[in-house]
Amino acid sequence: MSGVVDLIGAVALIGLIKVVVVFVALLLTAALVTYMERKVIADMQARVGPNRWGPFGLLQAIADGIKLFFKEDFRPAAADRWTYAIAPAAAMVPSFLAIAVVPLGDHVTVGDRRVDFVIADINIGILYFLAMGSLGVYGVVLAGWASGSKYPLLGGVRSTAQLISYEIALGLSLVPIAMVAGSLSLSDIVAAQAGTVGNVTFFDGIPVLEQLQDIFSIVPNWYIWSQWPAFAIFFVAGIAETNRAPFDLPEAETELIAGYHTEYSGIRFAMFYLGEYIHVVVLSAVAVSLFFGGWHGPGLGILPWLWPLLWFLAKTLVVVYLIIWLRATLPRLRYDRLMWLGWKRLIPAALLWIVVTATVNTEGVSRNIRLAVFVVLAGLILAWVGRGDPRLAFAVNPQSGDDRGSA
C-alpha cells in the first residue's frame, strides 16, 4: 500500500514541479514579449523604444510591473463590485490554463521514470484549447459590463459578437489537422510531424524539376505544407480571439478610449495587459505544435533534452513576431467588415477545406494526385477568400448613390 502512495506522491510531485516551472516560464516569456512588441514596433516606426531600464531597456517590463503594482486600484461608483473584481482574473486564467496541453519538448528520464515536457497529455487537447479560448472572452465581457460605464460596455458587446464570429472558424480550421493526424492530442499531432517530407516523385521525367525534388529529403515534415489554408484560417481567427490588431475592436482606443478596460487601473489593468500577451504566446505555441512540427528540430549530441525546448521557444517567438508585425502593418477593421470576414469568408473556406482534406486523404489516392489537388484547390480557396468584398467598390466612390454600406 505504501508503494502505491509513494507512486501517487511522486506523480503528484512531478506534476506540481511541471506546473510551477511552466507557470514561471510563461510569465517571464509574456513579460519579455511585451518588451519585444514595444521594441519591434518602435523599430518599424523608426523610433528607439524602451531603452532606460537595464541593457537595451530589457528590464522595462519589470519596471512597468512595479509601477502598476503601486498605482491606486480605482473602482468606479457605478461598478458591479464582485464582477468588476474577478473580471481581470477571468481574462488571465484561461490563457494560462491552455498551455497545459502543449508539448514543450521531448522527454527526460529521471531515475526509471519517463517525464514528458507536457503538463497534461489529454487525448482531446485541441478541444481543451478551444474551450479555454472561448472562456477567455468572459474576462472582457464582464469587465465591460461591470465597469458601469458606456465605453467599456460597447467594448464588451463587441467582444461577444467577435467571439461568436471567430470561434466557429477557429474550431473548423483544426478539423482537417485532426483528420490527417488521426488524433485530437497535441502530442500525437507533434509526433506525426517528425522527420522530413522524404521522397517526392511528382516531377519525375521533367528535366530541371526532377533534380529539384531531392530538396524534399531535407524539408521537415510539417503540416504547414499541405494544410496552409487551415493555418491561414487558424491564424486569422486566432488573432481575432486574442483581441489584437487588426481585430482589437473591443479596446479600439480611437473609438472607445480603451474599450473594456477603460475603468481599470493599477494591478487589475496589468492583469488584462499580461493576459493578452500570455494569450498571444500560447496561441503561437499551439500554432507551432499544429503546423510547424512542434519541438522537432535538429540537435547536437550533447544535452539531447535541451534542443527541443530551444527549437520550440524559437519557433514560438517567430510566430509571436509575425503577430506583432501584423499589428504594426494593418489598420483596424471596421466592425461590419470583421463580421463579414468571419461569417462569409472564413467559415465557408474552413468547411470547404474540410471536404477537400477528407477527399484527398481517402485511401487509394496516390500521393502525387493528392499533391496536385491540394495545390489547385488551395489556390482557388485563397483566390476566393482574398477577392474581397464587392461593397468596397462603393466605399471609394461615395457619390455612386448606392448606399450598400455598413450592416
Add this chain to the structure above:
Amino acid sequence: MSAETWQQVVFWIFALLITGAGVLVVTTRNVIHAALWLVGALMGAAAMYVLLFAEFVAWVQVLVYVGAIVVLMLFGLMLTRAPIGSAEFDNNQRPLAALCAAAVFVVTSVILIGAFEGQEINFARTAGTSTESIGTAIFSSYVWPFEVVSILLLAALVGAVVIARRD
C-alpha cells in the same frame, strides 16, 4: 480512502455546488449575475462528466454551453437591457411555474429511475468513453437521431434569419 470513496466525496461536493448555483440562477435579481451562476452550474456539470471519465463530453459542454450559448445570452442582454440589473422580470404566474417545474422533475425522475434502476455505475475507465467510440456511436447506431437534430437546428437557424430580415 479508496478511489470510489473519493469519487463519492467529489460527486457530493459538485452536486451541492450545481444545486446552489442553480438556485441562485432563479433567485438573483440581476440577470447578468443569473447568467454567471448558470455558468457555474454548467461548469459543475462538466466536472461531473470528467468524474465519469467522459472528458470529451465535458469539454464539449464547456465549449458549447459556457463558451458559446451563455456568451450569446450575455450579448443579447447587454444589447437590449443595458444598463442592467434594475429591471424587474417577475410576473404573476408563480403557481403555474411551480406546477410545471414539479411535473418536469417527476417525469424526468421516473424515466431515469426506470431506465437505470439497480445498475451499478462502473467507475473504472472503459473504452466506451473515448472520442473514437463516441464518434462511431453517433455516426452508426445513432445516425438517425443525429441527422434529425441537425435538420431541426438548421430549420431553427433559417427561421431565425427569416424573422430577423427586415425586407
